[in-house]
Amino acid sequence: MNGHKIYVTRRIPDQGLDLLRTVADVEVNPDDAPLDRATLLAKAAECDGVLGLLTDRIDAEFFDAAPRLKGYANYAVGFDNIDVAEATRRKVPVSNTPGVLTHATAECAWALLFAVARRVAETDRVMRSGAWTGWGPLQFLGSGVTGKTLGIVGAGRIGTAFALMSRGFGMKVLYTSSSNRRNAVLDKELGAELVPFETMLERADYVSIHTPLTPQTRHLFDAAAFARMKSTAYLVNTARGPVIKEDDLVQALQSGEIAGAGLDVYENEPAMAPGLAERDNAVILPHVGSATTATREDMSTLAARNLMAMLDGRRPETCLNPELFDSRA
Structure with a gap:
């Protein structure tokens, strides 16, 4: 122990916490809920390192409150909650957890695709209600997958893994x-074809979103995009909620402009757009894309290793502003 103090903004798997405790005094948010802003800033003021989540806004105000800070580790692959440019200006390294959740998230996207195409959640509700009266040839008709056209928006690690599946x-x-x-x-x-976004919308039977949230991708899927899609097409999102303009999606689902949607993320989490929960042609999950035991453990240890490296003045494995270390060479 060398006197470092770390704050973890929400409980993560013990594997990561145990690693951190080998090098620092570690305090963990005792509540299984997002940390309020005032507490985040107060705790950051006392710490050399913070390990946080997407719900924590890491910006100039945060850095102002944390003069001792030697590093911030995000427990997520996404990092739109972090002002990386501001962190770099303050010479504070920041990191995320890519790679370790690739396959779990891709698998979740496939679960959503099958669930919405074959009406799994809807028919499960019917069975549980006791309303099913027996088999019928026109009941609960859905869509097949074999031989169909799959569109990938964002062919990075997760999009590539999803496509290969x-x-x-x-x-x-x-x-x-x-x-x-x-x-x-x-x-x-796969002999895949690189096409313009509009072309993909017009041709794909299934569209799966794997792009990061940027100013360019915010509301990429809006009324105009849904109007280009086939009326038989399905949309899956395991990336970032604000890539979809959710009110427009609800309208497209209600009107039959698209056949259905499978969602793990939302524009204003944890809230959903009015009307979404009532749509039988939407399968809605509570942001569980990386939620396998092994994946969440791997995320915790990667985030911990990143923060330990930053406390020691070393470049973390998955650094978002590596130029801070390049300049020290």
């Missing part, structure tokens, strides 16, 4: 790229 279904894979850069893995393994 389609191999057993003989799907045609389309993907978009904001940089117009080809994905060599998808091209080689």
Whole structure:
């Protein structure tokens, strides 16, 4: 123990906490709920390191309150909650947890795709209610997957893993790229096609979102996008909620402009847009994309290792502002 103090803004798996306790005095938010802003700032003022979640806004106000801070580790692959430019200006390293949750999140996207296409949640509710009266040839007709066209928005780690999982279904894979850069893995393994966003919307039977949230992707899916999609198409989102303009999605689901949606993330979490919960053609999960035991443990240990490195003045494994360390060379 070298006198470092760490605050963890919400309880994470013990594997990460145990690692942190080998190098610092660790305090953990005792409540299983997002930390309020005043407490976050007060705790940051006392600490050398903070390990936090997407619900924690890490901005100039946060850094002002934390003069001792040697690093901030995000327990998530996404980092739109962090003002990375401001952290860099303050010479505070920050990190995230990419890689370790790739397959769990891709698998969750497939679970949503199948659930909405085959009306799993809707029919489960019917069975539980006791309302089912027996088999009928026109009951609960859904959509198949084999041989259909799959559109990937954001062909990074998770989007690539998700697309590769389609191999057993003989799907045609389309993907978009904001940089117009080809994905060599998808091209080689699937014969995938790089297409403009609008083209993908018009051709895909299933569209899965895997893009980060940026100013360019916020509300990427709005009324105009839904109008381009097939009326038989389904949308899946395990990325970031605000990529979809949720009120427009509800309208598209209500009107039949698209066939259905499977969602794990929401524009204003934990709230949903009015009307979404009532839609039988929406499958809605509570942000569980990475929620396997092994994945959450791996996230906790990666975040802990990152923070330990920062406390020691070393570059963390998954640093978001590595130039801070490059300049020290």
